[in-house]
Amino acid sequence: MTLIETTALTKRYPAGVVALSDLTLAVQPGIVALVGANGAGKSTFIKIILGLLPATSGTVRVLGLDPAAEPDRVRSRVGYMPEHDCLxxxxxxAELVTHLARISGLPRTAAxxxxxxxxxxxxxxEERYRQIxxxxxxMKQRVKLxxxxxxxxxLLxxxxxxxxxxxxxxDAMLDLIHRIGTEFGISIVVCSHLLGEIERICTSLIAIDGGKLLRADTVAAMTTDRDVLLVEVDExxxxxxxxxxxxxxAARRDGHTVLVPAGADESTYDVILDAVVAAGLPLHRLDRQRRRLSELFTNNQAPEIKGSVLHV
Ligand SMILES: Nc1ncnc2c1ncn2[C@@H]1O[C@H](COP(=O)(O)OP(=O)(O)OP(=O)(O)O)[C@@H](O)[C@H]1O
Known part of the structure; x- marks a missing residue:
């Protein structure tokens, strides 16, 4: 099931600030990063998803539900870890988390x-009976989680x-989030501006800027340079x-690696293997060149938006 689906989602605050503008996307299960500079509209997006704030126009569905019409049902299936300390x-x-479990409807012992x-x-x-x-x-971050x-x-x-x-x-928090997303089967949307962290744990990424969608894609697709093959040979x-x-x-050397423009088909792989064998070289690696997410967002590259509906 699609986790979050929006169509032309727009939020205009009373003072006239447009926090989200015509946002159309479809987020599939996984560990999804929501990135954007301060003021990009991330918190507004989350508040709308949780049913805490109405959209001005457009539609939003969370796990198939409309958060404006059924906020309680949405919140029973979505967990929220706020940024700021509110404990x-x-x-x-133990007291706090038990209390919240009871609010969610569990009887005392079960909670x-x-x-x-x-x-x-x-x-x-071990530390659960100590005062927060x-x-x-x-530890406080873990209580919030x-x-x-x-x-x-x-969905978290x-x-x-x-x-x-x-x-x-x-490191410990990222490992924990990754474990929750992979072993517990809970989908996660994580707001962050740290691209290195996102690269480590997220399967896909939504980037927003000034309330507009910059890019939405899998992290693998964003970090794989489809045009260049990287061949590593010792000598x-x-x-x-x-x-x-x-x-x-026409390849070029970069240290111990050789960068080869990749053709549209897979035949370049065969040509490279043939050349490596003919030259009698030990092959250590043959792969698509990978880029860092930070390269994509700091080079002022024109954001790539693939059509009006984006599937992550
Ligand atoms: N209650 C509000 N009334 C008026 N404008 C608001 C309100 N809340 C947010 N805004 C404005 O809407 C825009 C988006 O804000 P939002 O808090 O959603 O961004 P953000 O990406 O979460 O930023 P940050 O990373 O700083 O939390 C900003 O220009 C902000 O000033």
Missing amino acids: PPEQSA RERASETLRHVGLY GGYSTG AQAMVHDPD LLDEPTNGLDPAGR GADTLVAALAERGV
């Missing part, structure tokens, strides 16, 4: 068990989940370039 310092993680289980999943089991006020930033998951949602919305964490804390890169030239392929 009661005097309560323990307590479910809260313990969720806190175990996020790595807070004494927790580190990393636990409260978002305690009602066993189908995570707003800047690594905010304020040190490098080790970030003899020059020999390989010459052998390819003999076969009518």
Whole structure:
């Protein structure tokens, strides 16, 4: 099922600011990044998805439901981890998460068990009876994640989940999110502006800017340069370039690697393998060149929008 589907979604605040403009997209299950600079419209998008804010025009469906018409049903299937610290310092993680499990409709004992289980999943089991006020930033982030998951949602919305964490804390949080997305089968939409993190854990990406869609695609499609094959040979890169030239392929050397323009069909692979064997070289790698997401968004490249409806 499509996770989120919008058609010409537009949000104009009373003061006249257009936070979302004609946004049309279809997000498929997976770990999806929602990226954009400050003010791009991410929070507005999330508030509309949760049914907290009405759209000005256009349609939105979350797990097939209209959040404006059925906000409770949407929230029973969606978990939300806010960016900012909003936790009661005097309560323990166990108390807070149990309380939220009860609000979601579980009886007392089941809520307590479910809260313990969720806190175990996020790595807070041992510390669950301590007051949240004494927790580190990393632990507080985990409590926020636990409260978002305690009602066993189908979709998790995570707003800047690594905010304020040190490098080790970030790594641990990213591993945890990746595990939730892959092992627990919960789809995740994660707001972030850290492209390196997105590259590590996300399957697809939606980029918005000034309320408009910049690009939506799988991370693999964005980071694979379809036009260049990368051939890695320990020694003899020059020999390989010459052998390819003999076969009518204009390659160029870049250190130990040889960059080969890829043809529309797969025949270039055969030509490269033939040249490697003929030159008697040890082949270490033959792959499409991969780009970093940051290259796509810092080079001021014209954003690529593939048609009006985008499938991620
Ligand atoms: N309640 C509001 N009233 C008027 N304008 C608003 C309101 N909320 C947001 N905006 C404006 O709408 C635009 C989009 O804001 P939004 O908070 O959705 O962006 P964002 O991408 O989440 O930014 P950030 O990363 O800073 O949280 C901004 O120009 C913002 O100033």
